[in-house]
Amino acid sequence: EVQLLGSGGGLIQPGGSRTLSCVASGFTFSNHAMSWVRQTPGKGLEWLSGISASGGTTYYAESVRGRFTISRDNSKNTLYLQISSLRAEDTAIYYCAKHPTNTVFLPPTYWGQGTPVTVSS
Protein backbone atom coordinates (compact mmCIF):
# COMPACT_ATOMS: atom_id res chain seq x y z
CA GLU A 1 0.00 0.00 0.00
CA VAL A 2 1.33 3.42 -0.99
CA GLN A 3 1.89 5.69 2.00
CA LEU A 4 3.16 9.25 2.11
CA LEU A 5 3.63 10.58 5.64
CA GLY A 6 4.18 14.31 5.82
CA SER A 7 5.59 16.11 8.83
CA GLY A 8 7.31 19.28 9.93
CA GLY A 9 4.46 21.75 9.79
CA GLY A 10 3.21 23.91 12.63
CA LEU A 11 3.11 27.50 13.78
CA ILE A 12 5.89 29.60 12.24
CA GLN A 13 6.56 33.30 12.68
CA PRO A 14 6.50 35.61 9.65
CA GLY A 15 9.91 35.64 8.02
CA GLY A 16 10.72 32.27 9.52
CA SER A 17 11.82 28.99 7.96
CA ARG A 18 11.02 25.29 8.28
CA THR A 19 11.76 22.02 6.48
CA LEU A 20 8.82 19.81 5.63
CA SER A 21 9.43 16.08 5.17
CA CYS A 22 7.50 13.31 3.47
CA VAL A 23 8.45 9.69 4.05
CA ALA A 24 7.31 7.31 1.33
CA SER A 25 6.60 3.58 1.48
CA GLY A 26 4.78 0.93 -0.50
CA PHE A 27 6.44 1.73 -3.84
CA THR A 28 9.89 2.20 -5.37
CA PHE A 29 10.46 5.82 -4.38
CA SER A 30 13.46 6.31 -6.67
CA ASN A 31 11.34 5.52 -9.76
CA HIS A 32 8.82 8.31 -9.25
CA ALA A 33 8.81 12.08 -9.55
CA MET A 34 7.36 13.86 -6.53
CA SER A 35 5.71 17.20 -5.87
CA TRP A 36 4.49 19.50 -3.12
CA VAL A 37 1.02 21.02 -3.37
CA ARG A 38 -0.73 23.29 -0.90
CA GLN A 39 -4.36 24.00 -0.27
CA THR A 40 -6.12 26.95 1.29
CA PRO A 41 -9.86 27.56 1.55
CA GLY A 42 -9.56 30.76 -0.41
CA LYS A 43 -7.11 29.80 -3.18
CA GLY A 44 -7.85 26.10 -3.63
CA LEU A 45 -5.05 23.80 -4.76
CA GLU A 46 -1.70 25.32 -5.70
CA TRP A 47 1.17 23.25 -7.06
CA LEU A 48 4.41 24.53 -5.53
CA SER A 49 7.30 22.43 -6.74
CA GLY A 50 8.24 19.16 -8.36
CA ILE A 51 11.35 17.01 -8.62
CA SER A 52 12.29 14.25 -11.01
CA ALA A 53 12.85 10.70 -9.82
CA SER A 54 16.63 11.09 -9.80
CA GLY A 55 16.45 14.50 -8.17
CA GLY A 56 18.33 16.03 -11.07
CA THR A 57 15.51 18.31 -12.28
CA THR A 58 13.37 20.63 -10.21
CA TYR A 59 10.47 22.92 -11.01
CA TYR A 60 8.93 25.76 -9.03
CA ALA A 61 5.83 27.91 -9.15
CA GLU A 62 6.62 31.61 -9.50
CA SER A 63 4.93 32.32 -6.16
CA VAL A 64 7.59 30.35 -4.25
CA ARG A 65 10.66 30.42 -6.52
CA GLY A 66 13.65 31.62 -4.52
CA ARG A 67 11.92 31.04 -1.17
CA PHE A 68 11.17 27.30 -1.28
CA THR A 69 13.61 24.49 -2.14
CA ILE A 70 12.60 20.94 -3.00
CA SER A 71 14.96 17.99 -2.56
CA ARG A 72 14.88 14.26 -2.05
CA ASP A 73 16.99 11.51 -0.51
CA ASN A 74 16.27 8.31 -2.39
CA SER A 75 18.32 6.28 0.10
CA LYS A 76 15.88 7.37 2.82
CA ASN A 77 12.70 7.37 0.69
CA THR A 78 12.15 10.93 1.79
CA LEU A 79 11.05 14.12 0.05
CA TYR A 80 11.78 17.54 1.53
CA LEU A 81 10.58 21.10 1.11
CA GLN A 82 12.55 23.91 2.71
CA ILE A 83 10.26 26.87 3.15
CA SER A 84 11.65 30.27 4.06
CA SER A 85 10.83 33.99 4.21
CA LEU A 86 7.36 32.91 5.19
CA ARG A 87 4.35 35.21 4.90
CA ALA A 88 0.82 34.96 6.20
CA GLU A 89 -0.37 33.93 2.75
CA ASP A 90 1.80 30.78 2.97
CA THR A 91 -0.60 29.45 5.60
CA ALA A 92 -2.05 26.26 4.15
CA ILE A 93 -2.18 22.47 4.26
CA TYR A 94 0.95 21.18 2.49
CA TYR A 95 0.65 17.86 0.66
CA CYS A 96 3.37 15.73 -0.86
CA ALA A 97 2.25 13.88 -3.97
CA LYS A 98 3.54 11.01 -6.07
CA HIS A 99 3.66 11.15 -9.88
CA PRO A 100 3.02 7.99 -11.92
CA THR A 101 6.35 8.19 -13.77
CA ASN A 102 9.87 9.50 -13.30
CA THR A 103 8.91 12.98 -14.55
CA VAL A 104 6.40 15.59 -13.37
CA PHE A 105 4.73 15.95 -16.77
CA LEU A 106 1.89 13.61 -15.83
CA PRO A 107 -0.02 15.03 -12.84
CA PRO A 108 0.33 13.30 -9.46
CA THR A 109 -1.86 10.30 -8.74
CA TYR A 110 -1.37 9.80 -5.01
CA TRP A 111 -1.36 12.34 -2.18
CA GLY A 112 -0.12 12.17 1.38
CA GLN A 113 -2.27 13.17 4.32
CA GLY A 114 -1.01 16.74 4.46
CA THR A 115 0.83 18.77 7.08
CA PRO A 116 -0.60 22.13 8.21
CA VAL A 117 1.57 25.26 8.19
CA THR A 118 0.39 28.40 9.95
CA VAL A 119 2.37 31.61 9.56
CA SER A 120 1.50 34.00 12.35
CA SER A 121 3.12 36.01 15.10
Next chain:
Amino acid sequence: QSVLTQPPSASGTPGQRVTISCSGSSSNMGTNSVNWFHQLPGTAPKVLIYNNNQRPSGVPDRFSGSKSGTSASLAITGLQSEDEGDYFCAAWDDTLNVVVFGGGTKLTVL
Protein backbone atom coordinates in the same frame (compact mmCIF):
# COMPACT_ATOMS: atom_id res chain seq x y z
CA GLN B 1 -8.06 32.45 -10.18
CA SER B 2 -7.39 28.91 -11.38
CA VAL B 3 -5.83 28.15 -14.77
CA LEU B 4 -8.33 25.35 -15.43
CA THR B 5 -12.00 26.30 -15.28
CA GLN B 6 -14.61 24.20 -13.51
CA PRO B 7 -18.19 25.01 -12.50
CA PRO B 8 -18.23 25.83 -8.77
CA SER B 9 -21.10 23.48 -8.03
CA ALA B 10 -23.09 20.53 -9.37
CA SER B 11 -25.89 18.44 -7.98
CA GLY B 12 -27.98 15.38 -8.67
CA THR B 13 -30.32 12.89 -7.07
CA PRO B 14 -29.36 9.29 -6.18
CA GLY B 15 -29.10 7.11 -9.28
CA GLN B 16 -28.77 10.07 -11.62
CA ARG B 17 -25.91 10.80 -14.04
CA VAL B 18 -23.83 13.92 -13.43
CA THR B 19 -21.02 15.44 -15.49
CA ILE B 20 -18.38 17.93 -14.38
CA SER B 21 -16.45 19.91 -16.95
CA CYS B 22 -12.89 21.22 -16.95
CA SER B 23 -11.72 23.75 -19.52
CA GLY B 24 -8.13 24.73 -20.24
CA SER B 25 -5.91 25.83 -23.10
CA SER B 26 -3.54 24.49 -25.72
CA SER B 27 -0.58 24.67 -23.34
CA ASN B 28 -2.13 22.38 -20.75
CA MET B 29 -5.14 20.24 -21.60
CA GLY B 30 -4.61 20.63 -25.33
CA THR B 31 -1.39 18.65 -25.18
CA ASN B 32 -1.19 16.93 -21.81
CA SER B 33 -3.09 14.34 -19.83
CA VAL B 34 -5.78 15.24 -17.33
CA ASN B 35 -6.33 13.75 -13.88
CA TRP B 36 -9.47 13.99 -11.79
CA PHE B 37 -9.53 13.92 -7.99
CA HIS B 38 -12.21 13.61 -5.32
CA GLN B 39 -11.79 15.22 -1.93
CA LEU B 40 -13.85 14.90 1.22
CA PRO B 41 -13.58 17.57 3.95
CA GLY B 42 -10.46 17.19 6.04
CA THR B 43 -8.91 14.53 3.83
CA ALA B 44 -6.38 14.45 1.00
CA PRO B 45 -7.50 14.39 -2.62
CA LYS B 46 -7.87 10.90 -4.10
CA VAL B 47 -7.37 10.17 -7.77
CA LEU B 48 -10.42 8.98 -9.71
CA ILE B 49 -9.16 9.26 -13.28
CA TYR B 50 -5.62 9.56 -14.69
CA ASN B 51 -4.35 9.92 -18.26
CA ASN B 52 -7.71 11.42 -19.32
CA ASN B 53 -9.77 8.24 -19.00
CA GLN B 54 -7.93 5.59 -16.96
CA ARG B 55 -9.38 4.37 -13.68
CA PRO B 56 -7.05 3.17 -10.90
CA SER B 57 -7.89 -0.16 -9.37
CA GLY B 58 -10.52 0.25 -6.69
CA VAL B 59 -12.33 3.15 -8.35
CA PRO B 60 -15.84 2.06 -9.40
CA ASP B 61 -16.67 2.02 -13.12
CA ARG B 62 -19.42 4.52 -12.35
CA PHE B 63 -16.67 7.09 -12.83
CA SER B 64 -15.41 7.84 -16.32
CA GLY B 65 -13.32 10.55 -17.92
CA SER B 66 -13.02 11.95 -21.40
CA LYS B 67 -11.08 14.70 -23.13
CA SER B 68 -11.55 16.56 -26.37
CA GLY B 69 -9.29 19.39 -27.45
CA THR B 70 -8.84 21.74 -24.50
CA SER B 71 -11.76 20.43 -22.45
CA ALA B 72 -12.34 17.38 -20.30
CA SER B 73 -15.30 15.88 -18.52
CA LEU B 74 -15.85 13.61 -15.57
CA ALA B 75 -19.06 11.58 -15.65
CA ILE B 76 -20.58 9.90 -12.62
CA THR B 77 -23.42 7.45 -13.21
CA GLY B 78 -25.63 5.85 -10.57
CA LEU B 79 -24.98 8.78 -8.23
CA GLN B 80 -24.58 7.82 -4.56
CA SER B 81 -24.55 9.90 -1.38
CA GLU B 82 -20.88 9.00 -0.82
CA ASP B 83 -20.04 10.79 -4.07
CA GLU B 84 -20.56 14.15 -2.39
CA GLY B 85 -17.48 16.29 -1.99
CA ASP B 86 -15.14 18.39 -4.09
CA TYR B 87 -13.85 17.36 -7.51
CA PHE B 88 -10.69 18.78 -9.09
CA CYS B 89 -9.02 18.43 -12.47
CA ALA B 90 -5.27 18.82 -13.05
CA ALA B 91 -2.80 18.87 -15.94
CA TRP B 92 0.78 19.90 -16.68
CA ASP B 93 1.16 23.28 -18.38
CA ASP B 94 3.96 23.47 -20.98
CA THR B 95 4.16 27.28 -20.88
CA LEU B 96 4.06 27.83 -17.11
CA ASN B 97 6.07 24.64 -16.38
CA VAL B 98 3.80 23.79 -13.46
CA VAL B 99 0.92 21.47 -12.68
CA VAL B 100 -2.28 23.50 -12.95
CA PHE B 101 -5.54 22.77 -11.19
CA GLY B 102 -9.17 23.59 -11.62
CA GLY B 103 -10.87 25.60 -8.92
CA GLY B 104 -12.93 22.61 -7.87
CA THR B 105 -16.58 21.61 -8.20
CA LYS B 106 -18.64 20.92 -5.09
CA LEU B 107 -21.00 18.04 -5.79
CA THR B 108 -24.17 17.74 -3.74
CA VAL B 109 -26.36 14.65 -3.79
CA LEU B 110 -29.89 15.85 -3.15
